[in-house]
Amino acid sequence: xxxxxxxxxxxxxxxxxxxxxxxxxxxxxxxxxxxxxxxxxxxxxxxxxxxxxxxxxxxxxxxxxxxxxxxxxxxxxxxxxxxxxxxxxxxxxxxxxxxxxxxxxxxxxxxxxxxxxxxxxxxxxxxxxxxxxxxxxxxxxxxxxxxxxxxxxxxxxxxxxxxxxxxxxxxxxxxxxxxxxxxxxxxxxxxx
Amino acid sequence: xxxxxxxxxxxxxxxxxxxxxxxxxxxxxxxxxxxxxxxxxxxxxxxxxxxxxxxxxxxxxxxxxxxxxxxxxxxxxxxxxxxxxxxxxxxxxxxxxxxxxxxxxxxxxxxxxxxxxxxxxxxxxxxxxxxxxxxxxxxxxxxxxxxxxxxxxxxxxxxxxxxxxxxxxxxxxxxxxxxxxxxxxxxxxxxxxxxxxxxxxxxxxxxxxxxxxx
Numbered sequence: 001x002x003x004x005x006x007x008x009x010x011x012x013x014x015x016x017x018x019x020x021x022x023x024x025x026x027x028x029x030x031x032x033x034x035x036x037x038x039x040x041x042x043x044x045x046x047x048x049x050x051x052x053x054x055x056x057x058x059x060x061x062x063x064x065x066x067x068x069x070x071x072x073x074x075x076x077x078x079x080x081x082x083x084x085x086x087x088x089x090x091x092x093x094x095x096x097x098x099x100x101x102x103x104x105x106x107x108x109x110x111x112x113x114x115x116x117x118x119x120x121x122x123x124x125x126x127x128x129x130x131x132x133x134x135x136x137x138x139x140x141x142x143x144x145x146x147x148x149x150x151x152x153x154x155x156x157x158x159x160x161x162x163x164x165x166x167x168x169x170x171x172x173x174x175x176x177x178x179x180x181x182x183x184x185x186x187x188x189x190x191x192x
Numbered sequence: 193x194x195x196x197x198x199x200x201x202x203x204x205x206x207x208x209x210x211x212x213x214x215x216x217x218x219x220x221x222x223x224x225x226x227x228x229x230x231x232x233x234x235x236x237x238x239x240x241x242x243x244x245x246x247x248x249x250x251x252x253x254x255x256x257x258x259x260x261x262x263x264x265x266x267x268x269x270x271x272x273x274x275x276x277x278x279x280x281x282x283x284x285x286x287x288x289x290x291x292x293x294x295x296x297x298x299x300x301x302x303x304x305x306x307x308x309x310x311x312x313x314x315x316x317x318x319x320x321x322x323x324x325x326x327x328x329x330x331x332x333x334x335x336x337x338x339x340x341x342x343x344x345x346x347x348x349x350x351x352x353x354x355x356x357x358x359x360x361x362x363x364x365x366x367x368x369x370x371x372x373x374x375x376x377x378x379x380x381x382x383x384x385x386x387x388x389x390x391x392x393x394x395x396x397x398x399x400x401x402x403x404x405x406x
Contacts, residue, residue, distance in 0.1 A: 022372075023222050023223075023226035023375065025222070026222050030218070071277055074273050074299050078269055078303075079266075079269075079270075111269075112303045117299075125296060166387050168387075170383055171381075171383035174376050174377075175376070175377065177376045178375075178380060181372045185372070
């Protein structure tokens with residue numbers, strides 16, 4: 001791969017934003033984006049899990065390739081991600097119990113966040129080296145946080161406005177996401 | 193119809209209408225939006241997900257009495273991942289073009305919340321046959337959801353349906369519909385349509401009643 005680390009970062013953050021351009025991690029995007037106070041920590045926690053998962057997945061992939069066990073890749077990735085989430089959960093519980101309670105059920109659900117598994121799968125498919133993988137997962141996580149925070153800010157404002165009954169709820173969120181996604185298309189080609 | 197077949201039919205229909213995973217429960221959004229750029233992709237994604245769903249629900253249900261409660265989620269995930277790997281390799285063998293079009297989203301079936309949700313909420317409590325019937329209903333419901341997005345996006349965005357051109361050469365495709373924002377817009381519109389229909393029903397009933405009273 002000839003992409004520089006910076007190009008990978010910008011691509012993952014803006015041009016190919018995980019949520020708005022690649023449709024990864026939509027469940028938490030629609031679920032946790034109601035309030036800004038929970039959206040940001042959720043994004044940071046997910047980014048951390050992504051970094052850990054990406055690191056482990058990189059090492060694991062070397063090991064699996066060495067023994068020609070590629071068919072076990074998917075199963076072992078998902079086990080790694082589940083363990084990483086468990087780790088984040090324990091750290092948060094010890095150092096920030098308030099945040100731990102605020103995130104509630106969404107914390108264990110990071111395991112089934114397809115953005116995390118997506119990072120691991122894409123870095124394998126694109127054959128990124130170690131530095132590229134780390135930059136890719138950090139950019140992806142930052143992009144996820146950015147999308148979550150943007151969406152939460154807009155939705156907080158919408159609570160004060162008068163929305164027709166029919167459009168209430170998920171339909172409105174999806175339309176908003178569509179408009180956000182449309183504006184993110186303006187970044188296309190930025191990473192070269 | 194005997195009571196058992198009625199019950200089986202209800203189990204099947206539940207996923208298609210009352211608890212449709214796409215339109216009612218809003219589950220499994222990622223593949224729903226990502227692969228529905230064409231009707232063909234949507235159909236193959238729906239069928240693969242349905243196959244994984246039926247197989248894993250069957251196995252989860254068969255193992256429900258020997259699975260310890262504490263590690264059940266881990267067991268479900270490993271079962272699901274196994275079947276996804278099978279489907280992944282099968283698609284690669286059948287059609288490489290399709291495999292490239294769906295990309296990583298076949299492997300991402302693992303983290304589709306519909307499957308884990310069904311395993312936990314239904315298959316873990318019911319015998320294999322009803323669990324598999326219910327899973328089949330959910331799978332068909334999901335496929336219908338995907339198709340209704342894929343068809344609209346392909347017609348508007350490319351002017352074709354299953355690759356067959358519908359309009360003349362003068363048709364100017366609405367490209368935005370096959371790009372990411374189109375996915376959000378089309379799904380949003382479907383949900384708007386359904387919620388409008390839900391809201392309209394009681395009003396219409398009330399009006400019919402009023403007419404009779406006059």
